[in-house]
Each structure stands twice: as structure tokens, then as C-alpha cells.
Amino acid sequence: MKQQDVKPQSNTQRAIEAMRQMIFAGDLPAGSDHLESELAEQLGMSRTPIREAALTLEGQGLLEMRPRKGVRILPVSPDDMREIYDVLTELESLAAKQAAKRRPSHADLAPLAKAITDMDAALAAGALEDWADADERFHKELVRLGGNSRVRMIVNMLSDQVRRARMITLHMRPIPVKSNEDHRAVFDAIKSGDGDQAHIIHRAHRQAAKDLIVGLLEKHKLSRV
Amino acid sequence: MKQQDVKPQSNTQRAIEAMRQMIFAGDLPAGSDHLESELAEQLGMSRTPIREAALTLEGQGLLEMRPRKGVRILPVSPDDMREIYDVLTELESLAAKQAAKRRPSHADLAPLAKAITDMDAALAAGALEDWADADERFHKELVRLGGNSRVRMIVNMLSDQVRRARMITLHMRPIPVKSNEDHRAVFDAIKSGDGDQAHIIHRAHRQAAKDLIVGLLEKHKLSRV
DNA sequence: GCATTATTTAATGCATACGCAAATAGATGC
DNA sequence: GCATCTATTTGCGTATGCATTAAATAATGC
Numbered sequence: 489m490k491q492q493d494v495k496p497q498s499n500t501q502r503a504i505e506a507m508r509q510m511i512f513a514g515d516l517p518a519g520s521d522h523l524e525s526e527l528a529e530q531l532g533m534s535r536t537p538i539r540e541a542a543l544t545l546e547g548q549g550l551l552e553m554r555p556r557k558g559v560r561i562l563p564v565s566p567d568d569m570r571e572i573y574d575v576l577t578e579l580e581s582l583a584a585k586q587a588a589k590r591r592p593s594h595a596d597l598a599p600l601a602k603a604i605t606d607m608d609a610a611l612a613a614g615a616l617e618d619w620a621d622a623d624e625r626f627h628k629e630l631v632r633l634g635g636n637s638r639v640r641m642i643v644n645m646l647s648d649q650v651r652r653a654r655m656i657t658l659h660m661r662p663i664p665v666k667s668n669e670d671h672r673a674v675f676d677a678i679k680s681g682d683g684d685q686a687h688i689i690h691r692a693h694r695q696a697a698k699d700l701i702v703g704l705l706e707k708h709k710l711s712r713v
Numbered sequence: 714m715k716q717q718d719v720k721p722q723s724n725t726q727r728a729i730e731a732m733r734q735m736i737f738a739g740d741l742p743a744g745s746d747h748l749e750s751e752l753a754e755q756l757g758m759s760r761t762p763i764r765e766a767a768l769t770l771e772g773q774g775l776l777e778m779r780p781r782k783g784v785r786i787l788p789v790s791p792d793d794m795r796e797i798y799d800v801l802t803e804l805e806s807l808a809a810k811q812a813a814k815r816r817p818s819h820a821d822l823a824p825l826a827k828a829i830t831d832m833d834a835a836l837a838a839g840a841l842e843d844w845a846d847a848d849e850r851f852h853k854e855l856v857r858l859g860g861n862s863r864v865r866m867i868v869n870m871l872s873d874q875v876r877r878a879r880m881i882t883l884h885m886r887p888i889p890v891k892s893n894e895d896h897r898a899v900f901d902a903i904k905s906g907d908g909d910q911a912h913i914i915h916r917a918h919r920q921a922a923k924d925l926i927v928g929l930l931e932k933h934k935l936s937r938v
Numbered sequence: 939g940c941a942t943t944a945t946t947t948a949a950t951g952c953a954t955a956c957g958c959a960a961a962t963a964g965a966t967g968c
Numbered sequence: 969g970c971a972t973c974t975a976t977t978t979g980c981g982t983a984t985g986c987a988t989t990a991a992a993t994a995a996t997g998c
Contacts, residue, residue, distance in 0.1 A: 498981065523949070534983045535950090543765055547772025556949055556990055571861045574811075578803040586799075636796045642867055723951065748979070759953045760980090781960055781979055 499533045503541035506531055511550055511561055512651055518563035518713055527559065549649050563712035564653050566705045572646045573698035579643055580627060581691040583634025584674055588683035592633055597679060600629045604671050611668060616658050623664075626671055630690075633678070650701075653713045657704045667693070724758045728766035731756055736775055736786055737876055743788035743938055752784065774874050788937035789878050791930045797871045798923035804868055805852060806916040808859025809899055813908035817858055822904060825854045829896050836893060841883050848889075851896055855915075858903070875926075878938045882929045892918070 507527070510516045528538045542559050545551050552560045564572075603626035610618035624647065631640045670693040677686035705713065732752070735741045753763045767784050770776050777785045789797075828851035835843035849872065856865045895918040902911035930938065 500981075525949075536982050536984090539951090540764070540768055540981095543768045544772060547769060555951085558949080571863045574807065574861060575804065575863050575867070578807050579800065582799065582803050636799060638796045638800050638871065642800070646863070725951075750979075761952050761954090764980095765951090780981085783979085 499537035500540040500544075503527075503531055503533065503537045504544055507541055507545060508550070508648070511545075512648075512655075514652070516561045518561050518652060521554075521558040521560050523558045548645050562649075564649060565712055566702050566710075569650060569653060569702050569705060570698060572650050573694060573701070576643060576646055577691055577694035577698065579639045580630060580694060581687045583631040583636065583639050583643075584678060584690040585683040585687040586635055587630065587633035588678040588681050588686040590633070590635060591681050592678065596633065597675070600626060600633065600675055600678075603629055604668070604675060607668050607671065611663065611665070619664065620654065620658055623667070623671075630674070653701065653705065653710075656710065656713055657701050660704050660708065661700060667697070670696075724762035725765040725769075728752075728756055728758065728762045729769055732766055732770060733775070733873070736770075737873075737880075739877070741786045743786050743877060746779075746783040746785050748783045773870050787874075789874060790937055791927050791935075794875060794878060794927050794930060795923060797875050798919060798926070801868060801871055802916055802919035802923065804864045805855060805919060806912045808856040808861065808864050808868075809903060809911040809915040810908040811860055812855065812858035813903040813906050813911045815858070815860060816906050817903065821858065822900070825851060825858065825900055825903075828854055829893070829900060832893050832896065836888065836890070844889065845879065845883055848892070848896075855899070878926065878930065878935075881935065881938055882926050885929050885933065886925060892922070895921075 507516065516522060524535045524538050524542070527542075528535045531538065542551060542553055546553055549562065551562055554560055603622050606622035607619055607626065610616070610622055627647065628644070631643045634640070670689060673689045674686050674693065677683075677689060705711075732741065741747060749760045749763050749767070752767075753760045756763065767776060767778055771778055774787065776787055779785055828847050831847035832844055832851065835841070835847055852872065853869070856868045859865070895914060898914045899911055899918065902908075902914060930936075
């Protein structure tokens with residue numbers, strides 16, 4: 489097994505990673521404010537690397553630095569979700585089309601195939617968290633296969649922004665059987681080199697996901713998650 | 714006339730603005746390296762705000778911080794241009810479609826209309842820089858009308874990344890007469906509420922721009938601008 | 939009491955200092 | 969000459985301190 493990127497070596501990198509995890513885990517809840525000095529103390533470092541990390545995460549759209557009010561964790565509203573999913577729809581379906589055009593080898597497609605079988609397995613086992621994990625891997629692999637590094641970066645950034653909302657709605661939504669079918673259809677289209685088909689299916693897949701999640705958020709009055 | 718955003722008051726903001734301008738103006742050429750301390754001296758401030766500005770601009774894809782090698786101004790290759798224009802194509806044509814669907818009022822459309830007449834005027838006067846300026850306003854207004862703030866931010870970011878290349882090729886390309894026709898057609902489609910038409914025309918417009926500019930860069934062996 | 943002004947508090951923006959590690963130059967051996 | 973090892977330099981990462989200024993609180997006038 490190949491070694492993952494070696495653990496971040498600078499305090500700034502550690503702060504970025506730690507704060508990301510704290511945001512996703514809910515330790516820093518959406519909408520909450522945090523003084524730089526508090527975060528510094530929590531993470532056992534000075535304000536300098538905290539500030540640098542906050543600047544970086546601000547660029548990623550995860551938080552906002554407001555003078556004297558502290559670092560605010562940005563909440564995501566249903567309208568935000570719509571915006572984000574609309575972008576994801578365009579860019580991921582572009583990636584799907586371009587992935588198909590590149591006629592990827594069997595080896596290239598392996599991670600995508602694995603994500604699909606993992607999703608099936610997770611679903612069969614009723615392990616929703618595992619399903620969500622594999623689902624994320626699928627989308628990540630898809631944009632990697634698309635071959636456009638800007639698309640990859642933007643999609644990853646936006647995926648981070650909606651991660652909390654996806655986790656929250658994970659247990660409200662119906663079992664994502666249709667979703668797995670979609671993934672498989674996209675995969676088949678890419679494998680057979682049919683870019684237009686991959687594009688069409690994936691677009692519909694993402695639009696359906698948008699409607700589902702936005703609907704759930706609104707139904708449950710989750711105006712800011 | 715309403716007052717523009719008051720000039721940035723913090724040194725960090727000033728550094729961001731100054732470095733952006735220096736990058737666009739070529740004072741910090743593509744591919745060049747610059748020590749933090751040099752930039753600090755140039756801008757008359759300490760390293761701290763320079764580092765914060767660099768972090769921000771790194772997030773915007775304009776430069777890269779490499780320990781001990783200094784801040785490197787990221788060059789843009791023809792492949793980069795292809796990537797960026799592909800994203801711009803998708804997101805701007807989405808914006809065009811959604812702008813049409815929103816049935817904007819005459820007042821909403823005014824800035825877009827002005828950008829178009831300005832382009833015509835600039836072209837008639839042979840003022841290419843003015844044309845480029847109005848062209849940028851058109852695209853900026855278009856994504857504003859689209860109403861998706863993520864699209865707006867991403868498009869603005871990518872536009873910054875390709876600004877140098879666009880300026881360089883500005884005087885190599887044929888007079889952009891067709892481009893003006895396209896803009897007008899997009900405008901008409903939006904005005905008449907025909908989202909699909911706006912989408913189709915704008916997409917073709919952007920793809921043509923991509924082919925043109927990438928072709929010019931490659932023809933002139935401009936592998937990194 | 940209420941509004942307005944003065945005072946205090948405290949978080950930030952930034953300058954500065956310093957140790958560490960990387961890069962470079964220099965020394966040594968072969 | 970060339971390689972290897974050592975010394976030196978230098979740029980960065982980070983801690984720290986402080987002036988500034990927004991926010992909070994108290995004080996004052998009406």
C-alpha cells in the first residue's frame with residue numbers, strides 16, 4: 489500500500505487540518521464565533537499559524553474572519569446548497585464527459601469501480617456512513633478522471649462546504665438505491681466512451697441530489713447548517 | 714454616483730491589491746520568484762502582511778509559496794488556458810441561462826447593455842484596451858445577473874488567472890467583430906427570456922474564444938505567460 | 939429614566955526577534 | 969579534478985509584544 493502524504497509538518501498545516509476536522513465534526517458549529525487566541529490555545533500554538541490557517545480556510549469558503557468578532561464558521565443555507573449543487577452539476581458532468589472522451593484504461597477506472605461496489609456493499613449492510621464515504625470517493629475519482637485540475641479543485645472545495653449538510657440529511661433521506669444505479673450508469677457510459685451519455689446521466693443525478701437535499705433542509709427547517 | 718468600496722485600510726489588504734496589480738502589470742512576471750522580505754521592503758511594510766496577502770493570493774491561484782524559494786508567480790500554459798476556459802464556458806453559460814430565466818428588468822440589464830455599446834464604440838475607435846475592458850465588464854455583469862454567488866466568485870478568480878494571457882493575445886487576434894455579435898445575441902436571448910438560447914450561444918462564444926487564444930499562444934510558442 | 943459622551947477593555951493588525959533547516963560556499967580527502 | 973564532508977549563510981515558521989481601535993461599560997447631562 490502506498491504511503492499517504494506525510495503528515496503536515498508545519499503548525500500552519502496542522503492548524504488547517506485540525507480546524508477542517510473540527511468544522512466537519514461539529515466541534516466548531518456552523519455560525520459560531522471563535523477568537524484567534526482561543527483557537528490558538530486549543531491547538532497549542534500561537535496566533536500566527538492560526539491566522540494563516542484561517543486565511544486559507546476563508547479562501548476555501550469554510551469560514552470568515554471578522555475583525556473583533558472572531559472567526560465565524562460559515563453556515564450553509566438551502567439557497568447556498570442550490571448554488572453549490574448547480575456548480576457541482578455543471579462541473580462534474582463536464583468531468584464525466586471528458587473522462588469518457590479520454591477512454592480511460594481498466595486500471596484508470598479501478599478506483600471508480602471500487603467506489604461503486606463499496607457503495608453497493610455499504611447499502612446492503614445498511615451502513616450509511618460507509619455509503620457516504622464511498623459516494624464521496626466516487627465523485628472525487630470522477631473529477632480526477634476528467635483531467636481538469638481546476639474542476640477538481642473547485643469541486644473538492646464545494647464538497648467541503650456542503651459536507652455538514654450532507655451528513656445531516658444522510659439519515660433523513662430514503663435509501664439511495666437510485667443513486668447507486670446512476671453511478672453505475674455513469675460508469676458504464678464512461679467505460680464505453682459515450683461522453684454525451686455520461687454527461688446527461690450525471691447531470692440528472694446531481695440535479696436530483698440537489699432537489700432531494702434542499703427539500704429535506706427546507707422541510708426540516710434547517711435554514712443554516 | 715455611489716461611492717466605491719473605500720480603499721482598503723489594512724496593510725494586508727493593501728498588499729493584496731498591490732501584488733495583484735503588480736502581477737497583472739508584469740512588475741511581477743510569470744514564473745518569477747520573490748522573497749517575502751523583498752516584497753515587504755518594496756511595499757514598505759513588514760513580512761507579516763505580505764505573508765497574509767500571499768496566502769490569500771495563493772488561494773486565488775495567482776501565486777505559490779515555496780519555502781526558501783520565495784513567492785512564485787504562477788505562469789499559465791496553453792493547457793492551463795484550456796482548463797480554465799472549459800470551466801468558464803460551463804459556468805458562464807449556466808449564468809446566461811439563469812439570467813434569462815430570472816427575466817431581469819430593463820434596469821438590471823442596463824450595465825450589460827452599456828458594456829456592449831462600449832465594446833462597439835471601442836472597436837469603432839480601434840481602442841483594443843477599451844474593448845478588453847468592456848468585454849470583461851460584460852462577462853462580469855453576466856455572472857452577476859446569473860445570481861449565483863459561487864459562480865461569480867469562481868469566474869472572477871479564473872478571469873484573474875487568464876488576464877495576462879488575454880492582454881498578450883489582444884493585439885495578435887483578429888478584430889473581435891464576431892465577438893461583439895455574440896454578446897448582442899446573448900443579450901437578446903436573456904432579454905427575451907430564452908435561457909436555452911442564451912446558454913447555447915454563450916457556450917459557443919466561449920469555446921471559440923478558447924480555441925482562438927490557445928491557438929495564438931501555441932502558434933507564438935508562449936508556453937508560459 | 940434615557941440619551942449621549944467619556945472611559946475601560948480587549949482583540950486584532952502588524953512589527954520584530956529568533957531558532958531551525960535548507961541551501962550554499964568552503965574545506966578536505968582522494 | 970571530483971566527491972564528500974563541514975561551515976556558513978539565509979529565508980522561513982512561529983512566538984511575542986504592542987499600538988490601534990472597535991466594542992463594552994460606566995458616567996454624565998438633561
